Amino acid sequence: MRIAYGVMGYGRGHAMRSLSVLPSLMQEHEVTVFTAGDAYDVLAPLFPTVRIPMIGYRYNSRGGHSIPRTVGENLGPMADLLLHGPGMEQVEREFRDRGIQLVISDSEAWCHRAAAKLKLPRISFDHVGIIAWCKPHFPAELWLSGMRDAVGYRSLMGQPDRIIISSFYPAEPRQSGTRIVGPMLRDEVLRASAVSRGAAPKDFLLAYFNKGEHQYRPHVDRALRLLDCPVVVYGTPNRGRSDNLEFRAPSNEWFVNDLASCRGVVSTAGNQLIGEAIHFGKPILALPEQAFEQRLNAHMIERMGVGMRGNLATLTPSDIDRFLGNESYYRSHMGEHARDGRAEAIETLHRFIGELVRQPRTAAKRRARPGRRIGAGQVVKP
Numbered sequence: 001m002r003i004a005y006g007v008m009g010y011g012r013g014h015a016m017r018s019l020s021v022l023p024s025l026m027q028e029h030e031v032t033v034f035t036a037g038d039a040y041d042v043l044a045p046l047f048p049t050v051r052i053p054m055i056g057y058r059y060n061s062r063g064g065h066s067i068p069r070t071v072g073e074n075l076g077p078m079a080d081l082l083l084h085g086p087g088m089e090q091v092e093r094e095f096r097d098r099g100i101q102l103v104i105s106d107s108e109a110w111c112h113r114a115a116a117k118l119k120l121p122r123i124s125f126d127h128v129g130i131i132a133w134c135k136p137h138f139p140a141e142l143w144l145s146g147m148r149d150a151v152g153y154r155s156l157m158g159q160p161d162r163i164i165i166s167s168f169y170p171a172e173p174r175q176s177g178t179r180i181v182g183p184m185l186r187d188e189v190l191r192a193s194a195v196s197r198g199a200a201p202k203d204f205l206l207a208y209f210n211k212g213e214h215q216y217r218p219h220v221d222r223a224l225r226l227l228d229c230p231v232v233v234y235g236t237p238n239r240g241r242s243d244n245l246e247f248r249a250p251s252n253e254w255f256v257n258d259l260a261s262c263r264g265v266v267s268t269a270g271n272q273l274i275g276e277a278i279h280f281g282k283p284i285l286a287l288p289e290q291a292f293e294q295r296l297n298a299h300m301i302e303r304m305g306v307g308m309r310g311n312l313a314t315l316t317p318s319d320i321d322r323f324l325g326n327e328s329y330y331r332s333h334m335g336e337h338a339r340d341g342r343a344e345a346i347e348t349l350h351r352f353i354g355e356l357v358r359q360p361r362t363a364a365k366r367r368a369r370p371g372r373r374i375g376a377g378q379v380v381k382p
Contacts, residue, residue, distance in 0.1 A: 001357060002030045004100045006111025009037030010056035011210045012250075013272035014106045014126070017166060020184035021125075022047060023105075023347045029353075032098055032106050033109050034091065050274060051315055052089035052096055054109050057291070060215035064079050064313060065290045080157070083108055084117075092117060092267035100358060102347070105157070110367030112157045121356035123349065126159040127271040128153060128293055133163050134171035139299050142292065147294045162222075162352040168275035171298045178346045182274020188252050192260040193279070199261070204230040205344045206262040206282075208255075210270060210289070212236035221245075224266075226317040232258050232264075264327060266320065268312070269294040269301070277323040278306055283330035285323040 005022065008014045026030050026047070033047045043049055055077045058069035080087040090115040094100075094251035103115035103122040107129075115122040124133075131138075131146055132153040138146035163178040165171070171180055182378065185193075207224060211214045212235035224231045230244050234255055238247035248254060256276070257263070265277045269288035274297060277284050284307030288294035303308040307330055308323045 001028075001353065002099050002101050003032070003104045003183055004080065004095060004111055004115075005031050005033050006033040006052075006103065006108030007033060007039045007043065007100040008053040008126070009035050009039040011040050011270065012042060013210070013270040014108075016041035016186060016252075017041035017126070017184045018043065018106055018274045019046075020342050021346055021349060022223075025349065028350070032094075032100075034094070034108065046244065052108075053080055054310070057211075057289070059211065063215045063217045063220075067188060079112065088114060088117075095120070102353060105160070107157075109156045111198050112160070115156050118146075122160045123162045123164065123352050123356070124157065125164040125345070125349065129157075129164055130164055130165045130167050130171050130180075131293065131296070132157075133174055134163065134180070135174055137171055142299065145292045146296065152268055155180070161356055164276075164345055164348055164352070166271070166345060168278055168297075168337070168339070169304060179344075179345045181348065182341030183272065183279065184277060184345060185276065185340050186252075186256075186342075188256040188274055189201065189260075191254045196260040196280070199204045201263040201282075202261045204260050204262055206230055206265050206267075206274060207233045207235075208267040208300040209233075209235035210268045215268065215289075220312070220315050223265055223315045223317045223320060227320060228250060231261075232260075232262070264324065264330075265307075266310075266323075266366035269297040271297055275339070278328075278334055279340065280344070281331055281334040281338070283307050283318060283323070283327050285310050287315060304337050306330050 007018050022031065033043050033049040034052050034053055035049060037056065038366055040049065055074045056278055058073050060066040079085060088110060091110045093116055095114055103111050103120050104125055105111045105122060107126040112122060132150045136146060146163060150214060165180050166184050167180060168183050173180060216236040224245055224298045225243050227244065229298045233245055233247045235245055239249060248365060259276060259282065260280050262281040266285045267273055267287065269286040274284060285299055286298035286301050286307055288298040298309040302309050310319050
């Protein structure tokens, strides 16, 4: 079967989740990835990939989200998405030329909408869907934001035929055809688990910022430098050693090995990293972005007893010291929450694909002509 796999390009978490299932899918199906941004950089060297438009947050000089810039710079992409602009036409042409028969989307709106337009069966497979397709589980202070984002997500993505949600915490589906699975543990994580099993953690912290070029502000640097332990930092443009800090370039293997051996994690609050940290038994100081999903993730970390919420805009050494002071308490709760949802997700994907292809659909028939450049789309071969 010829499958289009859409991946939201903002940040690396969506790409990491996709890496855990794409090899299995490609053993049985002809899969083309559609993505942009950070995810394109991760996935294009490994899989046939088409670059498409995307939306994403923009930042102010303080490292937070800039509402005026986010709205202004996303007007073009949103108009393209909602008013069927050149980007939407490009995705639809690619689907037709490649004879796409089914679409899987990890929070990627262009693929969802193209599938709906062409009447192709589609599967939603992400984490953000937990706010839209599960019964509300939001704390009181986040309730209105959660309901607003749930409506926004459903409006952008539409109603998929089947839904898989990967999450480090449990939730209750609102409807049939929805499956909740644990975090996606990629091959690098499983290899590091085998090597590090039973080993005592080393005396260093792992710090990760999903948009460090904006988020790694002077007060964050100061908070980390004043600690009495080394800190390995990922996600910033900096490189090399400086005092107790070591800045490293993006690397799946190095990052996972550092995650497996550190004593704790200071990070923005993405679902994928949190799930991997819990798997390795690493307490998490979550510094959520202003996005609702990350704020909810940070709340759930505290509720589960595996870490602490912090404030990225006001982080101090005292916050990190308080977090480390409860390290043993956080570790004591890890075992009850560690999950690996990869095998279940892969089995569910294959089952959902089988169910959907047996249903009559209007689908494009023509095969792709490999290596073509169509509009803004660029095909990259592995």
